[in-house]
Amino acid sequence: MRNLEAASMTANGVGELARVTERVWKALDEFRIEVPSWGFSNTGTRFGKFVQASAATNIEEKFADAAQVNVLTGASPTVALHVLWDLPGGLKDVPAIQALEAKYGVKSGSINPNLFQDQEYKYGSIANPSAEIRGKALKHLLDSVEIGRELGSKDVSMWIADGSNYPGTQSMRRRIDWMSEVLGATHAALGPDQRMLVEYKPFEPAFYHTDIADWGMALELARRAGPKAKVLVDTGHHYQGTNIEQIVAWLLHLGELGGFHFNDRKYADDDLTLGSIDPYQVFRIFHEIVSASEDERAHVAFMIDQSHNLKGKMEAMVQTVVSAQELYAKAALIDQSRLAELQQSCRLVEAEECFRSAFWQDVRPIVREWRQARGLAVDPLAALRESGYVEWAAKERGSRNAGSVSSYA
Amino acid sequence: MRNLEAASMTANGVGELARVTERVWKALDEFRIEVPSWGFSNTGTRFGKFVQASAATNIEEKFADAAQVNVLTGASPTVALHVLWDLPGGLKDVPAIQALEAKYGVKSGSINPNLFQDQEYKYGSIANPSAEIRGKALKHLLDSVEIGRELGSKDVSMWIADGSNYPGTQSMRRRIDWMSEVLGATHAALGPDQRMLVEYKPFEPAFYHTDIADWGMALELARRAGPKAKVLVDTGHHYQGTNIEQIVAWLLHLGELGGFHFNDRKYADDDLTLGSIDPYQVFRIFHEIVSASEDERAHVAFMIDQSHNLKGKMEAMVQTVVSAQELYAKAALIDQSRLAELQQSCRLVEAEECFRSAFWQDVRPIVREWRQARGLAVDPLAALRESGYVEWAAKERGSRNAGSVSSYA
Amino acid sequence: MRNLEAASMTANGVGELARVTERVWKALDEFRIEVPSWGFSNTGTRFGKFVQASAATNIEEKFADAAQVNVLTGASPTVALHVLWDLPGGLKDVPAIQALEAKYGVKSGSINPNLFQDQEYKYGSIANPSAEIRGKALKHLLDSVEIGRELGSKDVSMWIADGSNYPGTQSMRRRIDWMSEVLGATHAALGPDQRMLVEYKPFEPAFYHTDIADWGMALELARRAGPKAKVLVDTGHHYQGTNIEQIVAWLLHLGELGGFHFNDRKYADDDLTLGSIDPYQVFRIFHEIVSASEDERAHVAFMIDQSHNLKGKMEAMVQTVVSAQELYAKAALIDQSRLAELQQSCRLVEAEECFRSAFWQDVRPIVREWRQARGLAVDPLAALRESGYVEWAAKERGSRNAGSVSSYA
C-alpha cells in the first residue's frame, strides 16, 4: 500500500489514508465522460485524411465502438450523436438509434446539430443575412431538440460556425440579434428536462470574425435565450495564453457552466487527446470542478471532442478516458480545506505545493485498484490490445473504408 | 481639389463631394480624445527608464504639456488624472487642480485611482483575501469618486491589477464576490453625472491569473455594480489574434461600452502609439463607432493610454492625436448605406472594397483643410518643432529629471 | 495632378515629382507575382467546402483563369503548378502543359511537389522513419525537378508537411539527418538554372512538432543541401507576433531569400488574401525588398498561396494582384536616403513619419495612370465584372463542379 501511504502524506497525516482513498474512489465512481460518435470514423485535416481500416463507417459501428470503450473504462456510458451524420433521416431514425442503445448498452448523449456543412450556410446559418436561411437553420435546431426529447437526451450542443473571413464583408453587430432570435425560438421548444449548450470558438472555419467567439458572447446569447441555455467550454477554443480554468470558475460561479468539450492543442484548435500537451491545465480545470458544490458539479456535462488523425481511433479514445480518470483522481486528492487556509493567508509557496503535490502523486496504482474492485480491466489499453477488437474491426470494415480517401484538390 | 474628387469617387458620384466633405468635417469637429497626465512624465520598462530632460515633473507641467497638445491639435481638451501621482493630497488638492484648469485651459478628464502600487496590495486590492485591505482599497475608490465629483469629471477609470502568479496560490472564484462588494459600494457613491469604467487586462503585472481578465468578466462586474458602471476597452489588453472591433460591436449593442484606452502593440501590452503597428485595426474599431447611433457614440470616451519610452513625450502625443484624427476621418468616409446593402446581399469582394477604399483614401489634405478652417496649425508636428516648446521644457525641467534614473536591480 | 503633387510633398519638394513618378512606374514595371493553379479550383476547410460553379476543374481551366488574371493586371505571367494535381502523369504530361502555355500565353512557374497526401506519408515523407518511404518521397522530388527542367521553370517549391502530433511519438532529432539526406540528393539533380526553395511552417497539419518549423531550420537544411537551395517565406507560416519583415531582412542579408508565398491571416495559417488583415505588414515586407540591392531583388520570387473559401476565385485573385501592386507602389514611394539619414541619427518620430507617409499616400490614381499607359484595364476588378468571364465559366463548368461537394464526416 505504499502509494496510498504517499497519498496520505499529501493528506498530512497517517490517519487520513482511508479518507483519501474514499475520496478518490468516490470521484472515480461519479466521473462520466461522453464519447463522440464522430471520434470513431475517419476524419482529417484540410490537407487530406489518413484512412484507418478499422474506423466506424456507420452509426451501428459507432455504437459498437463506444460500447467497447465503456466496457473497458466503465466511464463512458453515453455517446454524443451528430444529427446530420448519425440521423440523416432525422426523427424517423430515432427508433433505429433506440434499438442500437438496447443492443450495445450505451445511451445517446448530447445531440449535435450541424449548421456548417450545407452549401446554403456559406455566409452563415443562424446569423445569415437571409431570413430564409435562418429559418432553415432554426428548423434544423428544432428537429434536433425533438430528436433529443425522443431519445431522452439531456443536452443539445450548439456549435455555430458562423462568421466572416474579411473585414467589412459582414456587419458583426446586425448578426447578434439574428442569432438571438433563432436561439430564443429554439429554447422555447426545449422540453422540461432538456438544455441547450452554447459553444464558442475564436476562429476556424471563419477566419476574420466568428459570431460566437468567446465565453462572454456565448453567455450573453445563452441568457437571452432563456434559463435552460448554458455555456459549453471546448478547451481547444481559446486564444493562446488564456486562463481557461478562470473562465470555468466564473461560469460555475454564475451558474452558467453547461459542460465541456475536452481535447488538447499546442497552437490552434488541434483536437488532440485530452492532457496530451498540457496535463497540468486539465488538472487545474478539474480542480475548479472538484472544489465546486456537489449540486453545481451535477450539472456539468463532460464530453470529448477530438479528431484522431494519426492515432488509432479506439486506442486514442480509451487512452483519453483513462487520462481523464487519472487527472480527475489527482484533482480529488487536493486537500481543499488546507488549500483554502493557505490561500486565505497568502502563504504562496505552501499553497502551491499543497495544490501541485496532488498532481505529482502517481495515481495509477490507486486507479488500478479501483478498476479491479469495480470488475473493470485493470489496464484498459492493454485489454483493448489483447481483445483483438481493432484487428477484427479492420477486417470487417476495411473494404468500406478503402473508398473514403479524400483530398485537398 | 483633386483629393476631394478622389473622396467623391469613393462616395460613388460627383454630386456626393460636398456631402462627403461635410461628413468628415463633422466627424473631426466631434472627435475628442483625452490625453493622460502620466504620458508626459518619464516612464520605462522593468529594465529601466530612459530619461527625457523635457518630461513633466509635476502636475502643473503635465497641464502645460496637455494644453500645448490641445492648442496644436484642437482635439484634446481634457487630461486624465492619476490620483496617487497627481493628487497626492487627495481631495485637498482639488482647488490646485482647478487653478491649473483655469490657467492652462484644459479640463480634468477621467480620474484614475491607483490600487497596484502600495505594498499592502501585494496580494491584491479589491480582491485581496484580507477584508481590511479591501476596505482600504474601497476608501481610495470612494476618495476618487469624490475627487471626480468635485472636479466635475465624468468618469472614474478603474484598472484593477489584482491577480496571482501561480496556480493554486489563490482562489480565483472566491475573489469574484469580494470584487463585487467593493465595486457595488463604489457605484453607490457615484454622483448623478458620474460613471465608473471597469477595465480588463489578460495579464501583467499578474502573470498567472488576473481577476478582471477579459470583457466578459468586466461586463459581469459592471452590471452587478449598477447602471452607471460601463466597460473600458484598452486596445492593448487582448490576447493575440483577438478581434477587438467585434468586442466593441457587442459592447455598443449591449449599451455597455464606456470608452477606450488607446495604444498599440505587437506582442503584449506594449503601450505604443495608436495605430503605429496596425492602423487598419484602429480604422475597423472606429468604423464600429461611426456606424453606431449618435446617442451611443455620445457615451463613448476616447482616451489615450501610452508609455513613450523612446519617442519624445510631446512629439509622441501630438503624433497620436493626429493619427487618431486621420483614422477617424477615414472611418467617416465609409459609405455606410452602400456597405450595408453589400453586406446584406453577401457581395463579399465589393463590400470589402467599399469598406477599405475609405482606408486607402489619403485624408491628410482634407484634414489639413479642416485644421486651417478651424484656425489650427496645419501640420501640428511641424508646429510643435517650430515652437521650440520641447527645447524650452528641457531647459526648464532638465535638472529635475536628471535625478529620476531608476534601475532594475 | 493633385495626387502626384501629394506624392511630391512626401518626396520633399516640387522638383521631385517626376522622379517619384518614375520610381513608382519602374517598380510597377518590374513587379511580377505568380498565381497558384490551386487557387482557381474549389478548396475548403476541414469542415467542408463551399463549391463555386465557376471554379476550374482541370489544368486547362486553371491556365485559362491564370491568363485572364494576367490580361487584367499585367503582373502575373506565370502560374505555379502542383505536380500531383496538375501533372498526374508526371513527366508525360509536360507536352500538354507546354501546349497550354502556348495557347493561353502564361508560362509555368514554380513546381510544387506533394508529399502530404498519399496514405504512405501518414508518419512523414522525407522525415519518415522508414527508408523505403523516404525513397519514395525522394523519387517524387526528383520527378518534380525533372518536370521543372523540362518546363524551363526556375523553382521547385518544397513545403514539407512532416511532423508529429504528440510528444514522444517521434524523435525530432533523428529526423533531421533523414531530411538532409533527401534534400541533398534532390539538390544534386538540379539543373544549372534551377533552384529549390525550402518552406517552413510552425504547425498544421502536424500539431505537436513540424519538422521544418521556422526559418532557422529551413535555412540550415537549405545550406546543407547546397547553394541552389534557398528559403521560402510563407507570410502565414509564423507564430503570432513574429516580426516577419525582420526575418526577410536577415534572409536578404545572408543571400538566402528565395521567395515568398503571400497570403494573410488573423490567427493561424488562414490563407486569406494578401493585405486583407494587416496591409501595413505587407508594406513593411515590401520595404525590405525595395531597399535591397537590385541584384538581391532579382532573385526573390513573389508567389501567391491562398485559399479562397468564400470569395469568388477570380475576383479574389485579381484583387490580390492589384493589392500587391498598390502596396508595392507605396513601398516604392519611400524616400530611402532621407529615411536612412533619420534612422542613423535616431530621430524616431521623423523617421517613422517619413516611412509611413508613403503608406498613407493614396497610390490608386498613380497606379491607374500606369495601367492606362501600359494598355491595361484601368480598374481590373471592374473589368473582370464587365467581361462576364465568371458567369461564362459557371455555365461551362457548373455541372462538373456540382459533384465535388465533400464533407467532414
Next chain:
Amino acid sequence: MRNLEAASMTANGVGELARVTERVWKALDEFRIEVPSWGFSNTGTRFGKFVQASAATNIEEKFADAAQVNVLTGASPTVALHVLWDLPGGLKDVPAIQALEAKYGVKSGSINPNLFQDQEYKYGSIANPSAEIRGKALKHLLDSVEIGRELGSKDVSMWIADGSNYPGTQSMRRRIDWMSEVLGATHAALGPDQRMLVEYKPFEPAFYHTDIADWGMALELARRAGPKAKVLVDTGHHYQGTNIEQIVAWLLHLGELGGFHFNDRKYADDDLTLGSIDPYQVFRIFHEIVSASEDERAHVAFMIDQSHNLKGKMEAMVQTVVSAQELYAKAALIDQSRLAELQQSCRLVEAEECFRSAFWQDVRPIVREWRQARGLAVDPLAALRESGYVEWAAKERGSRNAGSVSSYA
C-alpha cells in the same frame, strides 16, 4: 520500496529496478543548476516593486543566499554574476568576489554584462547606429570577458536588449553587421576555456523589433563570432506555441547549444519559477538533454533566470532547484531504447505512453532517498523553514530594504 517497484514497472520488468535507481541517482549526481545573484534581491514589474525585508542588498548577501540554497539542495554550487550590479568596480572587484567564494563555498558562475541600462543605450548598444556607443558596449563586453577569465568562470552570457519600438525608425538590416563586428571582437578576447553564450528574445524591452529575436539570429551571430560562441536558450523567450524542445534538439544536433536560462511563463516573459505553469514542457526539454550523448550534455549549462515578485526569494529559489531535480529525474526514468524502438515503428500510442509514464511516476520518494544518501536535507523547503534563515535575514537586512521602494511614476 513500493515506489521503486512502480519505477520498475515503468522499466518493464522486475530485474530492471536496480538499473533504474542507478540511472536516476546518476542523473541527480550529475545535475547542476546555477542560481542568479539577481534572484535574491528585490525586483518588480514596470508597475512597481513589492519589497521583501529579507532580500539580499549587496553581493555578499547574494553569495550567502546562494550558498544556503546549495547547502539545502546540493545542486547549485555556482552563482551567476551581473557585472554592473555585482562588480560595479569592474576588474577591481574580482578579489572581493574571490574572498566571498572562499567564505561561502560557492563559486562564480556565468558573467552577465549589462548593455541595457545606461542612458547611452537608449537606441541600442552593440547595434546602435553610433560607432562611439558601440565602442563603449564592446569595452564593457571585453571587461566582462576579463572578469570571467580572472574568476575562472566559463561563460559570458550575453543578453542583448537592443531593438526598436516602431516600424521604420531603425534599419533592422544595417544593425546586423554592427552586431557581428562587436561580437567578433569579443570572441577574439576569450580565453582558451571561455565561451560566450548568445541569448535571443522576441520582444521586451524593445517592442517592435529586437535585434536578436530568435534562435536562428542568435545562431547566425554566434557562428560568425567564432567557435566558442554558442546559443543560450531562455525558456521564456519564445512566441506562444513554440515547440522549445525542438529548438533544443536542433541546437544539440548542430553542436551549438550553450545552455539554458530556465523560468516559466503563461503569456510573455513572465520569469515565473521553472515548471510552475507547464511542467510537462520542462520534462520534454530534459528528455532532449538526457537522450543526447554524454559529451553533448557536458557542454550544456543549466541556469535559472527568474524574478520572484511575490514569492519569498529564498523559498522560490529552493523550490525551483528541487523542481528541476525532480523533473530531471523523471526524464532520466524514460526507457530510451524501448522508446526509440516504438518511435521507429510508429507505434504512436505506445510510444507516447512509454514517454509519459516516466512523467506520471512520482519521483519524490526516490529523490528523497538520494538526498538522504548524500547527506542532504530530505525536504529542502521544510529545512529552509526550520532553519529560520529567512527570518534572520529579514532582521539583518530589513532596514536596508525599506528604502528600495520604487514606483511607476
